[in-house]
Amino acid sequence: MGRQTCLDIYDRLYQRYGPQHWWPGESQFEIIVGAILTQNTNWKNVEKAIANLKNAGYLTPDKLNGLPIGELAELIRPAGYFNIKAQRLKNFLNWLFEKYDGVLESLEPLALSTLREQLLAIKGIGPETADSICLYGFEKPIFVVDTYTARIFGRHGMIESPSGYEQIQESFHAELQRDAVLFNEFHALIVRAGKEYCKPKPACDGCPLETLPHKLDSELF
DNA sequence: GACCAGGCACATC
DNA sequence: GATGTGCATGGT
Numbered sequence: 001m002g003r004q005t006c007l008d009i010y011d012r013l014y015q016r017y018g019p020q021h022w023w024p025g026e027s028q029f030e031i032i033v034g035a036i037l038t039q040n041t042n043w044k045n046v047e048k049a050i051a052n053l054k055n056a057g058y059l060t061p062d063k064l065n066g067l068p069i070g071e072l073a074e075l076i077r078p079a080g081y082f083n084i085k086a087q088r089l090k091n092f093l094n095w096l097f098e099k100y101d102g103v104l105e106s107l108e109p110l111a112l113s114t115l116r117e118q119l120l121a122i123k124g125i126g127p128e129t130a131d132s133i134c135l136y137g138f139e140k141p142i143f144v145v146d147t148y149t150a151r152i153f154g155r156h157g158m159i160e161s162p163s164g165y166e167q168i169q170e171s172f173h174a175e176l177q178r179d180a181v182l183f184n185e186f187h188a189l190i191v192r193a194g195k196e197y198c199k200p201k202p203a204c205d206g207c208p209l210e211t212l213p214h215k216l217d218s219e220l221f
Numbered sequence: 222g223a224c225c226a227g228g229c230a231c232a233t234c
Numbered sequence: 235g236a237t238g239t240g241c242a243t244g245g246t
Contacts (some may be wrong), residue, residue: 084241127229147229199224
């Protein structure tokens with residue numbers, strides 16, 4: 001994946017869609033909660049869950065930490081996987097309170113690699129969730145890889161497919177400036193384009209290979 | 222009714 | 235180390 005090509009795709013996406021204004025959340029804590037709730041889930045469903053938490057006054061670390069897990073699960077029910085996600089939110093809060101007294105600002109001075117490793121050690125926070133929190137919650141320059149990223153760049157033969165998370169991430173880090181603003185917009189644009197054009201099963205009737213680009217992918221790239 | 226959505230942990234081979 | 239499965243709601 002040549003540097004020119006990678007940036008060229010970014011430019012094309014930006015010209016087509018414009019700025020995406022991510023992350024769609026009003027506070028740092030809301031971004032973190034949203035990052036966990038959106039795991040394998042449509043963002044529209046997450047919005048309902050977050051609205052429930054906000055309307056009930058629980059969208060702060062202190063308030064949410066005091067909420068019994070059963071009640072939390074009911075509030076986030078629209079986001080799907082509500083039992084396991086309630087536990088994951090509690091896992092994050094337990095770490096935050098045990099290690100940082102429940103104060104998110106205490107995480108600001110941490111080095112990116114330190115923050116990422118500590119987040120990954122929390123059960124229920126994997127690489128994409130950790131990186132989303134680092135990039136969108138703390139404006140640290142790390143590229144977020146998601147299913148659309150692997151799908152789009154895989155189908156266009158720009159990354160080896162299949163590849164592991166860190167391997168794909170490294171290919172972007174190798175070609176782009178370590179710029180949180182660029183990474184922010186690029187990932188948001190990939191999701192925006194992927195939702196529209198890059199479904200799991202390419203809709204080309206009779207297409208013999210899963211890896212062939214969807215015809216609409218070709219319009220984009 | 223089938224398919225999909227901004228993953229992750231865990232079991233099994 | 236690769237592959238399969240459970241987790242769950244809501245929109246198309």
